[in-house]
Amino acid sequence: MTETDSTPNRTAPTDAVDSVDAVDAVLDSLDAGDGLDGYNYAYLDEHTKREVRRSILKAIAIPGHQVPYASRPMPLARGWGTGGIQASLSILGPDDTFKVIDQGSDESVNAANIRRLAGNTADVETTTDTTDADVIQTRHRIPEEVLTDDQILVLQVPITDALRKVDSSDASNRRRHAHKNYGKMWVHLYENVVEYGEINIAARYPTMVGGRYLMDPSPIPRWDVPKLDDADNLFVFAAGREARIYAVPPHTSVEPLAFEDREFQVERFPDQSCRACGSTDTYLTEIETDDGQRHYVCNDTSFCLKRQDNEELPKDHHLDREGVDWGPGTPNNTTADSGGDAE
């Protein structure tokens, strides 16, 4: 609950006092309505929410398949998370707790504003703690802490079709999807290995969902791709500009494309640990300080804060079972390879 709703300090030049007063008056009149006046619950009208939910249900029924929906204009530009907002607002109810992250950070302007929109219009609790949230909207990351079967992760998607990288024609790509004809994407991987010696796709790594559909997992780092496989939670991918929704239901196989002898690899951070919390098993990003030094820090800020309090905190600390397989950095506490998942 680090919501900071403090009024910005409005100091304006004296010749603009009148207009500032007018703006203040408008803001006051909006504030007086407690957020919900004049808006439907959760901002969107009921027909829109029903449409989005129907598309989500269809997407769950056909894992990895892109389902079209009537994407509405939202109070921010398309490409800034409008698909994610529509999906989140359609599935949120008044009893839910909502978290929004933008590349791992709860505090980015866009994340804070989306969280506030939901808080104002859908009357939900907001949080920055991954384990407290019922619905998490995210841009380009999957949290480090393991998600559970009563959580939904909504991912914002800029480009819905993995094949667009190899062919710009959506019509022929839809045909390829219909016939599971992914030869061209494989050639792209082949050429990648020819050029770099390994598959060198930083984000939007192409994945096969349920052995059937090739899916763009949104620009999450490779680090997060293994988390999609056989997860307990539901993943909903929503694109506002392209008006497509797709999903990975719980316990669906999600396999990154790779060759038998050139396997899929996650990012490597040799000899690096988080500057703030010392973690070596999280996805790190490089930052440059004002004096030109370079440091590595955790990308998932809320988990980093928890690690700063407790260095040993495992990623599945909130579960009553151990040895959960959640991406590359999850320590496997069980001695046996199997049986760790038994409840």
Added chain:
Amino acid sequence: MSLLEAEGLTKVYGDGCAVCLDRTGDRAGTNQCPICGSVVACADVDLSVKAGEVLGIVGESGSGKSSVAELLALDAKAGHTDGAVRHANHEGNLLDVDYQTRHELQNGEISLVHQHIRDGLELGFSGGGNVAEKLLSAGWRNYEEIRERVGSLFEATEIPVDRMDDPTSTYSGGMQRRVQIARALANDPNVIILDEPTTGLDVSVQARVLDMFRRVQREEDVAAVVVSHDLGVIRLLADRTLVMRHGRIIESGLTDRVMEDPHHAYTQTLINSVI
């Protein structure tokens, strides 16, 4: 039974009418229907190819050779088609199969070398990538094995192996043609359709491409249908030859017989004009 058989292959561009087929062809002297204006690209074409045999199709520009080649390669696009293509390893008419089966056939048993390089190759991909696409589509997933296979196909088709990883757009015309042939051979098809294999190549490159193809064709014992307007190409490659005009087959026989003793007046003119 022969490997590949076609019966009554017909392709009409346009709406078509009841008399299209009667009012076109060799006797009518045109391939365009005078009543409805539809173009009868080919009609009533019967042919068969035995395993390891090379069949030549020769004729002037617009005689319907390429339409026959596209139908045989299951690559027909717009237009009304009729007739049947049968393959020894498959039941039924291959012109009626669904997309999936057609895709499998084109990746496995029947390969087409397109007349236009741009139809057959992805010029942005490397030459090796273009050949690898066929293997990857057929389910190859081991990188080293793919590299090895592509390398040996490059050697067989006499493309410099060091150029394997360069973009296909930087290849010369003759190399692009050879990449197409390497690609066509990738999955060991039992029949290859070559549509104008030497178009746009200068004479010395033509000779090398043809020599290469003749050698590979014998070594791999693959059947082929070679479509060309060039009698020299047909004479060099084909065991048997069909002569087409205005969308119809007007003469067929062993290549030597057709060349030395042409029966049809048009064939006689064709051969005399070359010599």
